[in-house]
Amino acid sequence: xETFVEEDDRPLGRSIARGLMCRCPACGEGRLLSGYLTxxxxCPACGExxxxxxxxDGPAYLTILIVGHLMAPAILWAFIAFRPQPLVMIAIFxxxxxALSLALLPRMxxxxxxxxxxxxxxxxxxxxxRHD
Numbered sequence: 001x002e003t004f005v006e007e008d009d010r011p012l013g014r015s016i017a018r019g020l021m022c023r024c025p026a027c028g029e030g031r032l033l034s035g036y037l038t039x040x041x042x043c044p045a046c047g048e049x050x051x052x053x054x055x056x057d058g059p060a061y062l063t064i065l066i067v068g069h070l071m072a073p074a075i076l077w078a079f080i081a082f083r084p085q086p087l088v089m090i091a092i093f094x095x096x097x098x099a100l101s102l103a104l105l106p107r108m109x110x111x112x113x114x115x116x117x118x119x120x121x122x123x124x125x126x127x128x129x130r131h132d
Contacts (some may be wrong), residue, residue, distance in 0.1 A: 019114025
């Protein structure tokens with residue numbers, strides 16, 4: 001019978017914080033991303049293998065959710081308070097949405113990889129099974 005090790009050697013909160021900083025969830029030292037959204041095959045500091053990660057579209061969905069929830073009230077407030085010209089409003093808020101999305105997307109990817117690492121999903125920690 002196979003059971004997973006129940007030790008909390010990979011705390012979720014610490015892993016998420018490191019992922020949001022685009023750092024290795026294992027050591028917190030090495031950079032997680034080699035480019036804007038390209039995950040390194042392994043941590044340059046501790047050698048943790050990241051080839052098992054499967055962030056896929058999750059970071060984009062989270063980014064859209066967060067940007068939408070932040071910008072929608074701001075757009076509504078600006079419209080009610082100032083009644084700006086439509087083109088001015090489009091220019092300002094489109095720029096804001098794009099800038100916020102570009103800033104959040106790598107952090108959401110780092111967080112998604114860190115959650116997968118912390119919860120041993122998709123092959124992270126597959127060598128840690130015990131046979132009872």
